[in-house]
Amino acid sequence: MSWYLSPLRPLAVRQGERTIGELDELPLPPDAPHGVVGAGGAGPRQYLVLVGDETVLGAGATSMADGLPGILARRLAALRDGEVSWQVVGEPGASSLRVHHRLVPMLPAHSDVAVLVVGMHDLLARHSVAEWRGEMAAVLDLLARKAGRVVVCGCPPMGRAPLLRWPLSASLAADARRLDAVTRELCAQRDIGFVSLQEMDTTPEDFAADRLHPGDAGLRRRAEAVAVLL
Template sequence: MNPIWLPVVAIQGLWLRSTLRLTLAPGGGTSGTAPGPAGTPLRLAVLGDSTAAGCGVTGDDEAFAAGFAREIAARTRRPTNWQVVGQFGATARRIRFRLVPRLGDDLDIVVLLAGANDVMAGRGPALWRDDLTGILTDLAHRTHRLVIAGIPPFTRFPSIPARLARYLGERADALDAVSREVCGRNPERTTFIGAPAGTPPPDFFGADRFHPSALGYRLWAQDVAARVIPAQ
């Protein structure tokens, strides 16, 4: 971004923090089971920030984790137990040292939803690389497969002014580039999945115009699951 616009971005950032009314209370539940017709239940976990915790919805079955578990159960035809360890405002540093230790062991899939708070906090690629590497190292002993979701594109958030969104989007792209590199070191077990392409539908965002709605989480979960376990 042209440095001449940085004062404008700073003003817009202050305006955003003073006017945005985020949905603080997570409503997505912390555990559950998606039924499947046969087989040993799969065990998956969703780890990360407010999107992992389910901010923006109120029902246990409306957030990302439950939707992702339903998709995995449908694709594998196996029951799927899910758990969530998420926290509003969590950066990769907090996830690494505070949230990862709360996960169970012997998991089949762990999905990491993180990065937006690192972008907004001004944490750059070097810090992101260090913490993401640490997270993946710790999770390697807990799960068979790791999925790193790309940072949601700020330019599509209806609550963020356009110039600020572009600035945050550039920072997010830099962190996603690091994620691709880090995940590429062990492609057999670690997968980076970028944000879905295209313009989200009008009802993708919830009441705060920042977190996904029930529809948004469902579409996001469907996209990630389709790329983790493609249809046969």
């Protein structure tokens, strides 16, 4: 229950504003946000797109190959015994609003698989459940028209990020559970895959140097969970 956090919410908001204001931006990997893996397989070529915030761009990863795009492309190539062409459309700081109106329209007209990663900046901006529901419903409807299979990563486990202290960590964790409940419902209505990151085992070693974003270990853990739904 999160009722006991209500009187502490203003303190958590101020704490969050101060923490994020002092946060250094993680560098992005130098390799290109697109590629091809699995050449020579017997199956047909698959097209994979990832859309969302800086996590899909590899912030916190050593390279794109070690981030979500590379890991998921290799897993998809192995599952389908074919070549996978992958592309990332992301933007640092993107919220569901930005994904809806700017990033999803930039995606190709059709892909075999689309993976959505969003939520961190909606949480940090303290967007309401109603705002989240409206934007996510629109995003999922657009993605369903652009991809044969859609998988959504739930909100990141910011309540366990080493950078964040109580009560901010507890407040963000409670908000993430509320947003995830909405996302799970919307995905179920559309036969879209949903991966809860709140239920995933998470350790301090899963985080990047900024102690907020996922690092290589955390990205591998997330990619394995998403790959099950491909």
